[in-house]
Amino acid sequence: MDGADRIGRTDGTAGSRSTTGADGIGDARRALGGFLRARRARVAPERAGLAAGRRRRVHGLRREELAQLAGISVDYYVRLEQGRATQPSAEVLDALAGALGLGAAERHHLTTLAAARRGPAPEVRVGPLLQRMLDAMAGLPAFATDHRLDVVAWNRLGAELIGGLDVPGLRDRNNARYLFLDPASRTVHPDWHERAVEAVGQLQVAAGRWPDDAPLATLVTELASRSEEFRQIWVTGEVLVCGAGRKRLRHPSAGLLTLDYETLHVPAAPGETGLVVHVFSAADGSAEAAALARLAADGAADGPH
Incomplete structure (x- = not known):
């Protein structure tokens, strides 16, 4: 991975x-x-x-x-x-x-x-500064997730890239549930198995850190009961923390895109868990960079999200 x-x-x-x-x-x-x-x-x-x-x-x-x-x-x-x-x-x-x-x-x-049990994980807070930062990166797809893989903030291009997050009801805003329970995720993510292993690995890390987080335990149990693929990856897959690399995503109009990505960790305020910001980009002059520019221009023409 x-x-x-x-x-x-x-x-x-x-x-x-x-x-x-x-x-x-x-x-x-x-x-x-x-x-x-x-x-x-x-x-x-x-x-x-x-x-x-x-x-x-x-x-x-x-x-x-x-x-x-x-x-x-x-x-x-x-x-x-x-x-x-x-x-x-x-x-x-x-x-x-x-x-x-x-x-x-x-x-x-x-x-x-x-380690000793530390009680349930505190809920995250998406501050206005984080949202302004995401919106300012209009030409770079970006979104933020919490430890349960809930997508809690995004910019327009980020929402567009990962399956139409801006459209109410189109896709689940939990990335793990989306991957394992929505067949559309396999179109968006041509390397679906790698993305699935990453998601499970991140949930395993979160479960180790927050063993008393009831919503996280409920999510894991739900996915294990509804997806045999989730179970198989959970019991045999790597425990992973993702950093940077390249990923392939398929967009309805832009087609198959191979993009660089970086994950940025937002420090937690006292009493809060941190967020992870996922940012995608493409090399200057590449076909992917041109495709992202077109998508950004189309989004700007549609107005604010």
Whole structure:
């Protein structure tokens, strides 16, 4: 995925229809265990100095092998995976991260999952300055999302680019719900699977940070119950934080556009969560730049949104 910081995988069985349980869907207490199981499954025994063996029946490390490498008891590690042990010490987390070979971003996610619960996430506030900033970028498609992937602010070109956001009732203003429940999203996003994995990855990060956010849990459970594709990505997909790169989008009149994108994090005011602003652009002189200019001119002719 372009611009994505990969920080792990969840664990579970894609064929299961339950929306709660060991895969962590709808049950934040199991998120840490799911992350540990998934990372354990991805460590080749040979990398840990262990013999793989022809009769080995598990992928990656066994529980007892990881516990031994981390210097903790097998019983305690099993309780961590099962969600029966909470808030492990910094020393235990550091030992597990080392045994699993986690990078800096993966360690951060592990620490977040193990942190004390912080209550529901506060609601975001879209201030007039943010909206003025978006409107001032009239030639660049831009929109802002919160941690639940609700699109909470946009400019005209941004709304036009991602499926007609300005038209009441045309598309869901939650990007994850739009991707998984609206067939039109597959036309707008020709690389639909990549966009879907990104969306799930961002929701996984948000669920780790805000485990007691009831609307977020409701969204995840709804998508898991209504979309088998969502379930399969949730239980096997990467946990991602998107940054910058290139994306392809298809517009009804401009056709297929390959655009550069950047994500900008708006600092949160006290008591509020931050927003992520997504900005798209094209190189000067490119066909995509000309297409964006035409769309911007058409939007200006239609008047303010």
